[in-house]
Amino acid sequence: MSKHYASKVIEIALSEVGYHEKASNSQLDSKTANSGSGNFNKFAAFIDKHYPGFYNFSKNGYDWCDIFNDYCHIKASDMETARKALYQPYESCGAGCTYSAGYFRQNGAFINRGSGMPKPGDQIFFGTPGKEYHTGIVVKVADGKVYTVEGNSGEKVSEHCYYMTDSSIAGYGRPKYDKEEAKKVTLTLTDNGAIYKYAYKDILGGASKKLKSLKKGDKVTFIEDDGWGWCKVKSGDVTGWMMNSHFKNSSLSKFKTLTLSADKTVTVVDTKTKKKAGTKTLKKGIKYTLICSIENGTYKGKDYIKVGSARYYL
Numbered sequence: 001m002s003k004h005y006a007s008k009v010i011e012i013a014l015s016e017v018g019y020h021e022k023a024s025n026s027q028l029d030s031k032t033a034n035s036g037s038g039n040f041n042k043f044a045a046f047i048d049k050h051y052p053g054f055y056n057f058s059k060n061g062y063d064w065c066d067i068f069n070d071y072c073h074i075k076a077s078d079m080e081t082a083r084k085a086l087y088q089p090y091e092s093c094g095a096g097c098t099y100s101a102g103y104f105r106q107n108g109a110f111i112n113r114g115s116g117m118p119k120p121g122d123q124i125f126f127g128t129p130g131k132e133y134h135t136g137i138v139v140k141v142a143d144g145k146v147y148t149v150e151g152n153s154g155e156k157v158s159e160h161c162y163y164m165t166d167s168s169i170a171g172y173g174r175p176k177y178d179k180e181e182a183k184k185v186t187l188t189l190t191d192n193g194a195i196y197k198y199a200y201k202d203i204l205g206g207a208s209k210k211l212k213s214l215k216k217g218d219k220v221t222f223i224e225d226d227g228w229g230w231c232k233v234k235s236g237d238v239t240g241w242m243m244n245s246h247f248k249n250s251s252l253s254k255f256k257t258l259t260l261s262a263d264k265t266v267t268v269v270d271t272k273t274k275k276k277a278g279t280k281t282l283k284k285g286i287k288y289t290l291i292c293s294i295e296n297g298t299y300k301g302k303d304y305i306k307v308g309s310a311r312y313y314l
Contacts, residue, residue: 006121068151104173207297
């Protein structure tokens, strides 16, 4: 059997963000063509075609959040390895969230909300114990929040973030992964930068302390990527977070480009004085770059964003 790594499952899940379910059983491989609400999707179609014994019957055209999770596991290794990692029997009922959660429970691999820390690669379940109705893949855990990729969320594959205390979370299934060997990777700065205590930059509130300033050409040791445009690094005896934009490395994640769903009043940030410069209304539909989400201090819950060359707190 193949090795089964959490990082590979996460990589596959993130690559599918934006995929929309189809109105009919056609154009399944396109992310956006034939978009609709028929529950037809490439993830179920793939399993139905190549591994007909994975589930108790064919699943294309049915709710697919758990199917998306299983697909990512199969693609990360192989069917047999994925099945064992998810504790599922042959011809399983694991396309249903309650059954899937039950397989983890039966094998002592379920962590109820509040009884333990989730980890990247865990399968998050929503609902109440024994009545789970939705699921996704944990891609990041930081500062009391859990970040996920979820299939069949708004009829597509979507990214989400929740406080770990969120009452909608039932708990987490912990798949059986192989241990990953850490590889030492050195990154070289392409411009001046800084290492911060947390994976965010709080210009106005200073909640994420600057630990060390670095210059163009300095080297750091890579530790991990948060998937949102920041990475954890080590320089000398200092360990902290830097923006991936300081490095020329295609394997590092980039800042997300998002769209405002409604008009929003934002705080204008003067990056030279590091002070507020009034407020402004950004109109619905404007695209912006999410630099980071502030997780502590006065501006906890605010997003630091970029529109063109301007910076705002949203």
